[in-house]
Amino acid sequence: MTLIRPDLDTLPAYVPGRTVPGAIKLASNEVAAPPAPAVLEAIARAAAGGNRYPDLGVVELTGRLADLYALDPERVAVGCGSVTLCQQLVQVTCLGPGDEVLFAWRSFEAYPIVTRIGGAEVRTVGLDADHRHDLDAMAAAVTERTRLVFVCSPNNPTGPAVHRDEFVRFLAAVPSDVLVVLDEAYAEYVTDPDAVSGRALLDEHPNLVVLRTFSKAYRMAGLRVGYALASVEVATALRKVAPPFGVSSVAQAGAIAALEHREEILADCAAVVSERDRVAAGLRGSGFTVPQTQANFVWLPLGDRAAAFAAHCGERKVIVRPFATDGVRVTVSTPEENDLLLDVASSFRS
Numbered sequence: 001m002t003l004i005r006p007d008l009d010t011l012p013a014y015v016p017g018r019t020v021p022g023a024i025k026l027a028s029n030e031v032a033a034p035p036a037p038a039v040l041e042a043i044a045r046a047a048a049g050g051n052r053y054p055d056l057g058v059v060e061l062t063g064r065l066a067d068l069y070a071l072d073p074e075r076v077a078v079g080c081g082s083v084t085l086c087q088q089l090v091q092v093t094c095l096g097p098g099d100e101v102l103f104a105w106r107s108f109e110a111y112p113i114v115t116r117i118g119g120a121e122v123r124t125v126g127l128d129a130d131h132r133h134d135l136d137a138m139a140a141a142v143t144e145r146t147r148l149v150f151v152c153s154p155n156n157p158t159g160p161a162v163h164r165d166e167f168v169r170f171l172a173a174v175p176s177d178v179l180v181v182l183d184e185a186y187a188e189y190v191t192d193p194d195a196v197s198g199r200a201l202l203d204e205h206p207n208l209v210v211l212r213t214f215s216k217a218y219r220m221a222g223l224r225v226g227y228a229l230a231s232v233e234v235a236t237a238l239r240k241v242a243p244p245f246g247v248s249s250v251a252q253a254g255a256i257a258a259l260e261h262r263e264e265i266l267a268d269c270a271a272v273v274s275e276r277d278r279v280a281a282g283l284r285g286s287g288f289t290v291p292q293t294q295a296n297f298v299w300l301p302l303g304d305r306a307a308a309f310a311a312h313c314g315e316r317k318v319i320v321r322p323f324a325t326d327g328v329r330v331t332v333s334t335p336e337e338n339d340l341l342l343d344v345a346s347s348f349r350s
């Protein structure tokens with residue numbers, strides 16, 4: 001016997017984005033600006049009540065989100081970040097060995113981790129030549145053991161969004177007892193009119209879950225709030241397995257304030273979108289291949305040269321995110337930081 005369940009030995013370790021003093025950080029898809037002033041005021045006020053437990057039911061924030069999406073509040077589950085909701089989704093669908101969770105690869109690095117924490121098995125389907133989900137191949141890979149499918153759109157780390165027509169075809173092909181999770185962490189940056197938006201498909205597909213987060217466009221990654229939109233059955237199950245009091249009172253207050261100032265906060269995404277196009281064009285001009293991106297990052301499919309590129313940038317105080325032997329993800333930031341990245345990238349030779 002061992003003290004700790006032996007399968008944890010084989011768990012992939014999460015590699016956090018590095019922080020180096022004096023360097024610019026383009027490794028974690030955060031926004032460089034601090035939270036909105038109204039959010040800062042709200043969290044300061046909430047901090048003064050930090051001697052009290054938070055609202056266990058996250059009632060007010062859930063109600064605001066339900067209004068925003070025109071859904072019954074019972075269909076909204078708030079979590080301490082959407083990563084935690086990913087873990088809860090595995091918990092509510094998988095009982096253990098034999099149950100499978102399917103996703104594209106490469107995709108969000110948390111998917112294999114939460115799958116294995118849940119004791120389930122990982123099944124992956126490779127991205128296509130354009131670094132996009134191959135949803136027809138994913139539908140064909142669903143078996144009677146498949147309990148859950150993660151679809152990340154836009155895909156972290158490669159950038160492309162799934163198209164509405166291909167996603168609708170996918171939903172039609174997947175059995176209704178398999179939960180399909182559309183992870184829309186970067187939805188606010190999507191400009192392609194053909195890209196899928198999950199909310200519109202929820203009512204017709206009770207096995208669909210849409211995940212959203214306050215971590216990216218709302219600039220609140222450190223506050224830890226995300227949410228799931230789902231059927232009453234699925235959202236109720238998610239609330240049952242939620243870590244007790246997981247969403248702090250500070251996080252709840254910050255998210256409520258962010259929704260109250262949603263339009264001003266999200267207006268800032270337009271600048272990121274135009275910088276994204278400039279960064280992608282600049283990198284292509286320096287000879288890099290850059291797949292189409294609908295998120296706040298670009299992907300450089302450098303293969304074996306990924307580590308060398310990340311080291312080259314790191315030596316010049318630009319921290320990017322390598323994924324061994326696949327490529328490097330670079331977060332789009334302010335014009336000044338992006339200029340530095342373009343300059344550093346243009347001197348890369350290998």
Ligand SMILES: *Cc1c(COP(=O)(O)O)cnc(C)c1O
Pocket residue numbers: 029080081082083084108152156183185212213214215216221224225226
């Ligand atoms: C950043 C990100 C999230 C957000 O995670 P939080 O836990 O809400 O901070 C979720 N999914 C993907 C694919 C991401 O890249």
